[in-house]
Amino acid sequence: MSDTQGGTSGSLRTDYVRKDSLTSFRTHVATLQPDLVRGMKELTGGNPFLEHVALLSAVAVYVKRHGGQQYFVLHSPSPAGSGDSWFPVVVDFERLQTFQDVLESMRQQLRAAYQSPSAAIGAGDCASPATLVSTADLHSDPRAAPVGLHVRILEASKEVSCRYSSDLYRSDTVADAVSGMVNILDLGLRAPAVELEKMWESGPADVSAVHEWNDTEIAYERDSTLQALVERTQAQLPDSIALACESRSYSYAELGRASGAIAAQLRANGLRPAGGVAIFAGRTFAAAAAMLGVLRAGGFYLPVDRLYPAKRAAYLLADAEPELVVVERRLHAELPETNCPVLCIEDLLTGDSSSGLPALDCPVAPAYLIYTSGSTGNPKGVLLDQRGRVNNFSDFNRRFQIGPGDCVLGLSSMSFDMSAYDVLGTFMAGGKLALVSEREQAAPSEWLELMQRERVSIWHSVPSLMQSLLDHVESYETVDTVPSSLRLVLLGGDWIPVGMADRIRAFWPKARIVGLGGATEVSMDSTFYAIDHADQNWKSVPYGRAMANQKAYVIGERGRLAPTGSAGELFLGGDGVGWGYHRQPGLTAAKFRPDVYSGGPHTRLYATGDLARFQPDGQLELLGRRDFQVKLHGWRIELGEIEAVLARYPGITRAVALVTAAEQGGPVLSAFVATSGELDLSALRRSLSEHLPYYMIPQQIVPLRELPLSVNGKIDRGRLVSLQPPRAAETPESALAVVVASVFAELLGREWVGPGADFFALGGHSLLALRLVSSLDDIFRVEVPLPAVFEFSTPAGLAAYLEREARARSIDLDQVVELWNSVNRMSAGEIDALSRQELRGGQ
Incomplete structure (x- = not known):
């Protein structure tokens, strides 16, 4: 009855459920208190229709409170009581401010519906969300309900009954839901003019619990920098292997000499303290040495993925305005034109080391500038400081006991913040990084060979890359042929399929599996959840709890802490919150706000745009997005950016980007475009590839004469999902x-x-x-x-x-x-x- 994208079995859902898929039902009954019964009589005069309106209103407000949805549909039975027809009732909280508003909206809609029997829909046609509300007088047989959740008032005993599918819901989930509905009904009847937000303000117990869950303070080296901690490892373990890539191994001493030489040459070429250096390189030792060299020189680095379209890479260089650009010689011809001085990394490696240069170790200085998708049609840069990264990476190494005996597999793009830990965090711990080369990055068989050769013990990636590995080993390998050294699997950056943990354990039964969550604007990861077992009733893996020296709050629409179990926007804070968006002060002010909840001086929170709620045990449950930003295959994507690029294409008058389900069941990035004439999809894809990175190009593009609109004039995204792309014409075979x-x-x-x-x-x-x-x-x-x-x-x-x-x-x-x-x-x-x-x- 509430989830939008995910959640645990402790939540109600509004997604469509086939009746024939439900096999087991139970009933939960709650008795109404005498005061509530009297309040109901006073409001309704004993009229069963108005009692039904009151219950429908309470259920609607509970859905809003529990799931954070602004717009949804409930179903009410036909007054004939046959169970064969139902009326859809629209709930739009953009227009409803008080419980009285909800009562009046429900009353008007039902009165109009009962006067127009043709508005009813068949029991088998109830669409999402399929939640039914009735009274005994209107519908006495809940067994005819075509869905898994049916709420009604029992007229004789003044009880609320909820018949539910045990295939979908736990008994405690339903008990909490019924209790919440009854409480809202009681509050609404006693003070119908009170604003809805005030009906679920957090009480002292909720506030105390949130502060307890955010008590994450742990000592760490606050005054150290990433490069200082890596240099300490280099001094302690000079002969240990730091990096393995392209069939070669490099010791910590070699890494130190290379990064030192790069640092000295950057200083000699005019790099100032806290100045930016763009790195245009492949997945090589040179790239890793350049990242560390920039930090040793006192600057911050900007990774520019060589797979980006030339126009996007050129935009990043122009917007970031780095003081220098370093590039591998073999890639020099691919580098977009830039006004910045360009240096070849190979030339920097031949210079003197940085020994003797004054250190520029400042823990509050910037460490790197990472660009993420932007809703305005252009990506936006996020500037992150040293201290937050030292905290996050140190927490990783301490929490997961990562040290000199470990080897981390480096799969992530250098322009993705996961790679920052893979390189810098691994070197801080004294471990070894096995870097997957560009040639190997799309071949799971090559990953396995590298894992076997380097005895990889730690996997750190987005879930989709683990999916690729599992697909391969399940098709071509046996338990005896996969490398047995893997002890830790860290998955973050995207939704984790519920069954993935069991699939991993089939090949690595002793591996610890951890889900990670967060935002680039704060820390690489801000929350964690140890997946000790996977409940098959989950829709997704829980988001977990805040990591060391980080904080997580669920905030209601008026800036108040949301009570336990109530939905709100997820805010992240603590040591790790970034400086903001590069050259975008307005957006920075809108998304980075003072932390008025922790009481710390000069602390800030980042508004993630994610809908979430706290479970009673303090675990965060992620529900979806407040806006239209999505994560797909680990990449965070602003659908608005794709829509803006599509809308600029000749012949397209309007565009909508969505994540839909593929024929095979996986997520698909789709675009629906309104066009005035014929559209050459090949030419459109070619144009998109010039402006968007490959992961943001829609996998399917559906041309339409016009986009469907909802009753309130907005684009009906739900109807778009049901539209299929035109069948491709068959082409003569060769x-x-x-x-x-x-x-x-x-x-x-x-x-x-x-x-x-x-x-x-x-x-x-x-x-x-x-x-x-x-x-x-x-x-x-x-x-x-x-x-x-x-x-x-x-x-x-x-x-x-x-x-x-x-x-x-x-x-x-x-x-x-x-x-x-x-x-x-x-x-x-x-x-x-x-x-x-x-x-x-x-x-």
């Missing part, structure tokens, strides 16, 4: 297209894919696109850049692209296709015999 289609089918888990089928419409996403690029390169030895997959997203389109590129390089693709077909015609025994023959021939 032998090459058939091979590409077979690669599509393997990646997408399908038996067959047609030559005209769109990769993204079938459920492909940015991470699978990386694997597609890797697979095509392995087969054809023709490099396919990632943007080409978005532009030519069908087997036929990619086959034509491969043909053009192969001709330019004098590669005979016909031989490749013939060999592919020959192998595919072989039986498993023939392939095995051929392999043994080749092995004997090589001896």
Whole structure:
């Protein structure tokens, strides 16, 4: 009855539930107190219809309080009492301020509905949210309710009865819900003109509990900096391996010399204290040394992902205005034009070390500038200081006992804040970082080889990357073949599938699994939850509790602490809150606010925009977003930015971006566009790839003549979700297209894919696109850049692209296709015999 995106089994939901999927029902009954019965009589005069209106109003207010939803629908039975028809009742809290307002809205809607029987819908057609409210006089048989939750007043005994599906809800959840509804009914009847917000203000017990849950203070080296702590490790463990990448290992002494040389050269080239340096590099030792070198020189670094479109990378460089840009020599040609001085990292490495230079260790100085998606059509930069990172990374190393014997697998992009811990936090702990190269980043089989070779003990990534690993090991590996060294799995940056922990334990039964939450604007991670077991009734893994020296508050609409169990906006604070948005003081003032709850001087909170609530045990439950920002495959995406870019395209008059479900069940980034004429989707994708990073390009684009509107004139996003993209026209097959289609089918888990089928419409996403690029390169030895997959997203389109590129390089693709077909015609025994023959021939 309340959740929007997630939650635990301790919450009610408003999502649609098929009646035939529910098999077990129970009933909870609460007796109304005599004062409440008298208040009901005074308000309604004993009229059963008005009693029903009062109960419907109480349920509506409870849904608002519990889930934070502003707009939803309840269902009320037809007065005929047959159970075959129901009236949808709209609840719009943007227009309702008092309980009296809610009563009047319910009364008017039901009165009008009863006078127009044609407005009723069939019992089998109740759409989301399917919550039913009735009285015994109107509907005496709750068994006819077509959903899992049915609330009614029993006329004879003045009780509230709630019949519910035990497939969906726990008994304590329903008991709490009924108690909450009855309390709201009591408060509303005694003071109907009181503002709704005041009906659920937090009491002393709630305030005390929140402060107890936020008592997270732990001593750490507040006056140290990231680079100072890494240098201490370098001095203590000079011969230990710090970094393994591209089949090479580098000691802490080598890392120290390289970062020191870079620091000295940056100073010599004019880098001032607290000045910015942009790093344009791959996933290499040079990139890691450059990050540390910038910090040792007293500056802060700005990572610019080489996979960004040129226009986006150019925007970052122009907006950040770094004092210097450092680039790997091999990537110099890819660097966008910039007015900043450009230095090659290789040249910096040949200079003298920084020994003898005065240290610039300031714990309140900036450490890095990370850009996230922005709702205005451009990304926004977030500036983070040293102290908050030292606290967060030190907490990680202490809490999870990470030290010199550990090896962390580095999978995250350098422009994603997870990589900051992978590099700097690992080096602070004296551990080893096994960095996945660009060649390996889309190949789980390569990850496994690296994990085995380097004895990786710690996995740290977004859930979608773990999903890719699990898909691979479940298809091609056994428990005996996977590396056994993994002891800790840290998952953050996105929703964690409930069943993922069990899938991990099937291969790594002793691994500790932890869910992490937070925002780039505060700390890499601000909350944690140890997934000791996964309750299959969860819709998502709980968000957990605040980490060391960090705070989490759930704030109601008027700035008051929300009571336990009530929804509000999640605010994060403590040591870790960033400086704000680079060159955007207005946005900074709107999102970074004084912390009036902790009592500390000069402390601030960050308004995350997430809807959340505290459970009675102090665990946070995340419910969704207040705005239209989403996380997909670990990347935080402002849907408004995608919509702004789409709206600038000729012929598109309006655009909406949504996350929908793919045919295979996974999340899909979709765009619905209103267009005045025919739309060339290939040209549109090509244009989007010039302005947006690959993970923000919609996987499916649906052209419409006009976008559907709701009754209040807003775009009806719920109806958009039900619209399907037009079926792609079949394209004549070619032998090459058939091979590409077979690669599509393997990646997408399908038996067959047609030559005209769109990769993204079938459920492909940015991470699978990386694997597609890797697979095509392995087969054809023709490099396919990632943007080409978005532009030519069908087997036929990619086959034509491969043909053009192969001709330019004098590669005979016909031989490749013939060999592919020959192998595919072989039986498993023939392939095995051929392999043994080749092995004997090589001896």
